[in-house]
Amino acid sequence: MHKSEFINRFQHARAVHQEPDFPLTRRGRDAAVLIPMLDFPDGLHVLLTERAHHLRHHAGQISFPGGGYEAQDASLVDTALRESYEEVGLPPHHVEVIGALPNYRTISGYHIKPVIGFVEPSFEYQIDDNEVASVFDVPLSHLMEKNNHLVHHTTREGQRFPIYFIPWQNRMIWGATAAILRNLAHHLG
DSSP states (O other): OOHHHHHHHHSOOSOOOOOOOOOOSSOOEEEEEEEEEEEETTEEEEEEEEEOTTOSSSTTOEEOSEEEOOTTOSSHHHHHHHHHHHHHOOOGGGEEEEEEOOOEEOTTSEEEEEEEEEEOTTSOOOOOTTTEEEEEEEEHHHHHOGGGOEEEEEEETTEEEEEEEEEETTEEEETHHHHHHHHHHHHHO
16 A cells, blocks of 8 residues: 555545453543554555563563653644654654544553654664664555454453454564554554
8 A cells, every 4th residue: 555545545534443442440641652654665564663671561562653641742743753753763854644543542551642644764763772672664554454463352350352463474563553553454444
């Protein structure tokens, strides 16, 4: 899928099915992630990070660049852009923000705004080793193919919840990242 096709499929007014998120009893901590769409000649790819292995929470998991809202952020879009710059060196002026998906609540207590932006892949990664172990990209076509999505159900406090998985080469994208990608796949229809 190329940029123009993505825009045509993303910009619509129909109601879209969303994967169930975690029903927080109170509003979670505001956070934002950037879904960076790298615009390559062969089509769009999504940039993902492998979280540093020494982190206390979610060590080694695959995620989008992003994090918690801070007082200096003018908006959650600014949060996504600031965190992307801090984590992987993605300059905000290299990102063309085109919209966002509905917020997603996580079991860890976050209320995440998934921001979508096109990225010129000509920047040089500057990885923050304190937060990120590695950076890689996956063709959007692979991530949007629902046959590549796996689901496992778990029970927590008497309620059944799905956990989503998307395998890619020797990596497993799962949890909130996979659920947000599924929501994007539903949105693009």
